[in-house]
Amino acid sequence: KAGVTQTPRYLIKTRGQQVTLSCSPISGHRSVSWYQQTPGQGLQFLFEYFSETQRNKGNFPGRFSGRQFSNSRSEMNVSTLELGDSALYLCASSSAGGFTDTQYFGPGTRLTVL
Amino acid sequence: EDQVTQSPEALRLQEGESSSLNCSYTVSGLRGLFWYRQDPGKGPEFLFTLYSAGEEKEKERLKATLTKKESFLHITAPKPEDSATYLCAVQFRGNQFYFGTGTSLTVIP
Numbered sequence: 001k002a003g004v005t006q007t008p009r010y011l012i013k014t015r016g017q018q019v020t021l022s023c024s025p026i027s028g029h030r031s032v033s034w035y036q037q038t039p040g041q042g043l044q045f046l047f048e049y050f051s052e053t054q055r056n057k058g059n060f061p062g063r064f065s066g067r068q069f070s071n072s073r074s075e076m077n078v079s080t081l082e083l084g085d086s087a088l089y090l091c092a093s094s095s096a097g098g099f100t101d102t103q104y105f106g107p108g109t110r111l112t113v114l
Numbered sequence: 115e116d117q118v119t120q121s122p123e124a125l126r127l128q129e130g131e132s133s134s135l136n137c138s139y140t141v142s143g144l145r146g147l148f149w150y151r152q153d154p155g156k157g158p159e160f161l162f163t164l165y166s167a168g169e170e171k172e173k174e175r176l177k178a179t180l181t182k183k184e185s186f187l188h189i190t191a192p193k194p195e196d197s198a199t200y201l202c203a204v205q206f207r208g209n210q211f212y213f214g215t216g217t218s219l220t221v222i223p
Binding site: 004006033035041042043045088090092102103104105106107108110 | 148150155156157158159160163201203211212213214215216
């Protein structure tokens with residue numbers, strides 16, 4: 001079974017631009033979660049989507065948004081980029097998104113904002 | 115406030131020198147505790163899930179245990195390839211995961 005894939009793997013943007021990251025979950029998985037990882041803060045939860053609906057949301061500004069498609073693929077968008085948005089963005093999928101469901105991570109997208 | 119704390123932040127071991135990593139949590143209604151391994155520049159790799167106090171899981175040189183307020187990841191006779199950052203996460207009140215900041219393990223040949 002193929003794992004979680006994320007595209008692109010690396011991205012360089014300048015302040016004020018916007019960016020869209022993509023995540024394809026493991027086949028059959030319906031829940032997709034997004035995380036931001038930085039050296040100082042560790043993994044911070046952004047949001048979770050299940051069956052095309054945002055089910056949980058972390059404590060990030062509205063510049064961070066996402067969506068999920070009917071095939072469970074998910075995209076994350078960051079508008080008006082700031083230097084502090086430079087991070088590794090990780091996507092994780094789980095099968096039903098239910099009770100104690102293990103999350104499997106993709107390789108991440110490394111975003112650098114100049 | 116609910117919190118996940120991992121200690122130590124960094125650990126250097128000689129090859130073959132066994133040790134333990136700690137993950138303590140102050141959450142109510144724990145539904146699961148997860149251990150991951152992360153290599154530089156890569157996504158976390160799933161290791162174990164623990165659901166209830168007293169539970170233990172083993173995989174090669176790793177053994178994870180869970181009590182009511184903390185979990186330990188025991189590493190027996192580590193090898194250089196065990197060098198990585200080990201992350202602990204807890205799940206409660208729905209599907210949201212809360213991660214600790216990790217323990218960076220270096221095993222010296």
